[in-house]
Ligand SMILES: [Zn+2]
């Protein structure tokens with residue numbers, strides 16, 4: 171019962187954000203709903219959700235692992251300053267796959283693409 175509640179809270183947090191947060195951030199949010207939840211529990215719940223395929227742990231080369239509650243393959247863009255991760259619209263996926271297929275003659279089944287740049291907030295903070 172308790173586990174189910176914790177699980178639901180963590181899953182809701184991830185599904186309601188597109189910031190691909192770290193476990194620490196998820197923990198801060200979860201504490202607002204479940205004041206007694208521990209960081210260890212958040213990690214355990216995240217691990218279980220990952221095993222079930224509901225959550226993906228992103229490997230985007232940032233210092234801390236980030237988690238994605240959006241199912242299905244999609245591309246990400248990473249800010250090289252603050253580490254923020256955003257989704258790249260699916261239309262880019264389709265266009266890129268088609269072009270690669272046309273240019274190489276390969277039948278494209280999957281791809282691993284990561285975009286790197288500076289997010290609008292960091293860009294605007296530039297003097
Ligand atoms: Zn940034």
Ligand SMILES: [Zn+2]
Nearest residue numbers: 238240256257
């Ligand atoms: Zn994503």
